[in-house]
Amino acid sequence: MQKTIYAEAINEQTNGALTMDAVVKLIEKPKFKSQGDFAFPCFALAKTMRKAPQKIAEELAATIDHPLFEKIVADGPYVNGFLEKQTVSKQIVNAILEAGSSYGSHSFGNGQSITIDFSSPNIAKPFSMGHLRSTVIGNSLAKITEKCGYAAVRINHLGDWGTQFGKLIVAYRLWGNEEKVRQAPIKELLALYVKFHAEAEKEPRLNEEGRLWFKKLEEGNEEANKLWKWFRDESLQEFSKIYALLGVEFDSTAGEAFYNDKMDKALELLAEQKMLSSSQGAEVVDLAEYGLPPLLAKKSDGATLYATRDLAAALYRQEQNQFSKAWYVVGSEQTLHFKQLFLVLQKMGYRWAEEMTHIPFGFVLKDGKKMSTRKGEIVLLEEVLAEAIRLAEENIDEKNPSLKNKQEVAKMVGVGAVIFHDLKNDRQNSIEFSLEHMLRFEGTTGPYVQYTHARACSILRKSSIEISGGSSSGLKDEASWAVAKLLMEFPNIIEKSFLQHEPSAIAKYVLELAQEFNKYYSHVKILADDGELESRLMLVKAVAIVLEEGLRLLGVKAPSEM
């Protein structure tokens, strides 16, 4: 908002030589504090105004006069604007106190829906680190889209269909034990699956059996479907423990199986458009014109595939939700799959397919190596989260042994640490998994931000003044200005995180705000009883609001004491 005012002033003085949009985009944040709060480079004006940029900068600096600015100075070809600290900090703090948690919201989503396909683990298999990343990133993106005025549709596209379930059924019928599966479903089903592959090496006939049973499953055979449904229910129950811990919910858990009866229609549509061709008995959609391998729509034995199900799912989602955008939070290994999927839909003539986006992310590493769920190295996510909570409790025991709801807070801190660690780097980067590191109370961690928020809450508790509504008269010292200026950035950060599909923008921001606030806390006696006490407390309250809201958008809770 302050930036817009600066742009307006420039625009007015240059008689609209550039559009407002162009001016806003050109305004930079200066590198050094001594260069003020905004810098506008005059190069783009030089042509239309037929003057040297330096000259334009001088003229603008001399003519712009706005009460929101303390001074406007030419700095070479730049016009630097220095905000009037007291007035602006007053405006920002009051706006935050009035808006509360809705500070930073946007309305550009206009209530349109965005489907977000995330988490999407495979049943009868462990919930992997990759699925954790998808879950955490997708959950945050859903909250960010809502903050921008969209209606988020959270979809867990479960991997619950495919030939592997034929194999699993064969394995269970041969070697399975009902009691064992009930006790530890994922572990047991995985063991059966692994055994199947080992045995099939020796006895290839088993693979044929597996295909047969999947065929039975697709055709609605009762025994096959009963077993499949049981495996699915047990798996979902296991996954739901993880979702409960993470605080993640879905609007739909319609997985791949859900599209079993919707694929014929998708295939028909492709056939109608003459987009199917056969290749070695299989039906494919040729994508050579885009330089891509063909999308496999139907195998030679008539079985459909992952891609076909995604095609049917996209058509179904557009029909159901009329999504304005469709996002897929899935690891970067599937980049080609989504490229093909989107292009096929575009080729079918659907304009909406242009608004479909694959949102990839990097790997989780342990000691520099990719963590995987292959034999022997399964890391059970539930155990990881339980360990994080246990370590957080140890930390609290040490630092604040008399805390009342210790266990509840330990859960917020432990789980928050894991989530924050995932989201603090650009999502495409791989992340090194270290519980010890992510749980530190200092440094770039979730607990550090939570701790800073709790500190702000504690200051507010200690003062006798009740802060509500917005009637701050502003502050003008450098330390509080640094905090106020960051608070001013929050709405822009939200928009940026939306446009780039990057929760990390918010994570980095709350870290910076926490650091700046802690500097303020150590330089200024906040609770000193002078004329500015109330304004300082209002700033503290504004910081608490923004930290809590920033963390919420990441899916992290902010305890008021820890």
Ligand SMILES: NC(=[NH2+])NCCC[C@H](N)C(=O)O
């Ligand atoms: N619509 C989708 N394809 N979503 C992603 C599914 C991810 C898949 N279940 C996997 O674990 O690899």
